[in-house]
Amino acid sequence: MASFVVSTRYEDIPEHTREMAKRCLLDGLGVSLAATGLAPVCRPFVEHAMEQGGHTQSTVFASGVRLPAAMAAFANGALAHALDFEDAHDESLLHPNAPTIPAALAVCEAFGPIEGKELIAALVLGCDVACRLSLALRVPLDEYGWYPPPMIAAFGATAAVGRLLKLNEQQLIDAFSLTLGQATCSAELKFSPHSDIRAVRDAFPAQIAVTSVLLARKGVRGFDRPFEGRAGFFALYARGAYEPETVTHAFGESFAIDRISFKPYPSCRGTHVYIEAAAQLVREHRIDSSDIVSIKLVGSRLNLMLAEPVAQKRRPATAIDAKFSLPFTVATALRCGTVTLDDFTDRALQDAAVLDLAGRANFSADPARGTAGPDVLRGSVELELSGGRRVKLQIDQPSGSPSRPASEAALIEKFRDCCRRARSEPAPPLIDRWVEQILTLEKCADAGEIARLM
The missing domain is CATH 1.10.4100.10 (2-methylcitrate dehydratase PrpD)
Structure with missing residues (x-):
């Protein structure tokens, strides 16, 4: 070498x-x-x-x-x-x-x-x-x-x-x-x-x-x-x-x-497919974030580090912890339509509407997915809406990757x-x-x- x-x-x-x-x-x-x-x-x-x-x-x-x-x-x-x-x-x-x-x-x-x-x-x-x-x-x-x-x-x-x-x-x-x-x-x-x-x-x-x-x-x-x-x-x-x-x-x-x-987003790479899927669901289905009852996230078990401990990830104390939080970044995308550098200021970390959404997010690891290769970045977002309707989207490769x-x-x-x-x-x-x-x-x-x- x-x-x-x-x-x-x-x-x-x-x-x-x-x-x-x-x-x-x-x-x-x-x-x-x-x-x-x-x-x-x-x-x-x-x-x-x-x-x-x-x-x-x-x-x-x-x-x-x-x-x-x-x-x-x-x-x-x-x-x-x-x-x-x-x-x-x-x-x-x-x-x-x-x-x-x-x-x-x-x-x-x-x-x-x-x-x-x-x-x-x-x-x-x-x-x-x-x-x-x-x-x-x-x-x-x-x-x-x-x-x-x-x-x-x-x-x-x-x-x-x-x-x-x-x-x-x-x-x-x-x-x-x-x-x-x-x-x-x-x-x-x-x-x-x-x-x-x-x-x-x-x-x-x-x-x-x-x-x-x-x-x-x-x-x-x-x-x-x-x-x-x-x-x-x-x-x-x-x-x-x-x-x-x-x-x-x-x-x-x-x-x-x-x-x-x-x-494209200033957060851990493991959050990107979830951010993109959440923003796309809101945009395509014209969802008001106040109508979201629950947020189900599924992916590789490697991404457990972005979801646990649950209380910490739902209310991150610092900008860098927020960037490594699936609940916070997904809630931000659902609320704002994207995630930018402005979403990790001290004020943004205290946004009551975002934190309320983050409290409705749950991540589960798919045991069939590995901790290397494409499985790591693939993820899905499923939203349960008021009235019982559900919408779901899976993205296999995040934006900005060699294939995109x-x-x-x-x-x-x-x-x-x-x-x-x-x-x-x-x-x-x-x-x-x-x-x-x-x-x-x-x-x-x-x-x-x-x-x-x-």
Whole structure:
């Protein structure tokens, strides 16, 4: 895998794959900028990074402050998932680009000039590493108490940063080893309604990736087998339950970033088919939400985490908990016709009409459905209406998935809307400039310029 990351040339990557990398960068940056204005939970991370001081290498988004690369990656990484609106890889249940984009941009700015082509290649390869590791697992890591998204994505971010700083094969293995010594996350965050960690989790892998690569570049040696060793990643976290061939199969022939999904709603990907089905039922049947007696949701047992504990999910205490709540997001869709960034403010979390609807929602897991593949995202909504009438809709693939892709125009509009929500709103000409720079990134001689303008 290290050899694959080090030796793959930009020219080896298909054009459509390069285009996907640019779209991921556009989407990720927009969502992060919106978080500077909408996610106060990120502020302590930014303040902590600023208090450390040091070399003025890399920009903290929407602040004008420059910090050492690892600390800028830390601050910007906290923004990446705070709104739960960034891209996702549905097959692997990851947000592989969330820590990778802030880490890669920090390095491009600090150690540049680095060509846009190299940033594109790094994003493609980093996404591939993370998704391959996740897809190789044959047991859900949360069975053993782990929360895998930031843990696994840390290795993808390490691969991307290592590629940008031109590590050789052995140095990248050393960097993976250093990341293994730092990347961890407890699944306990799923059971704590007031926890902020789920929102800001990607601060840690973004910082880890930069730190690991810089240490490996200075000659720090790691382990020979950080993944497949008897105490490597798979042994430690999955008790050896993995398929090695999945990690290495068809390197360079198929890229995971081609199968990235872009979110139309700012909530956990597992809520999306239910949001879409609820909104469609209301629209097509002209249902007044006051006529809804009960809401029956059915899906994979993996989605139990979005429905239990029942009392917590019906009245979420924080924005991030609301984004991981099927009752709340479905009730919002039934009441408002969609779910937007405006639906997770403190005021929205106290909306009596939405909370009343959420109290009528019940989720049940279909035992015939698995916890991997298409079964995870497939779901149905059935509404019982006053008078006894029932309406039902099942959706198999959420909007924005590879089979129902978002258009470039839709992604640009999402980016513009996110930029307008930043703490210091950029002027429209600057937003236009970002769009142009990112979507023509292969022509850019210094990719760090994108971050310097943030």
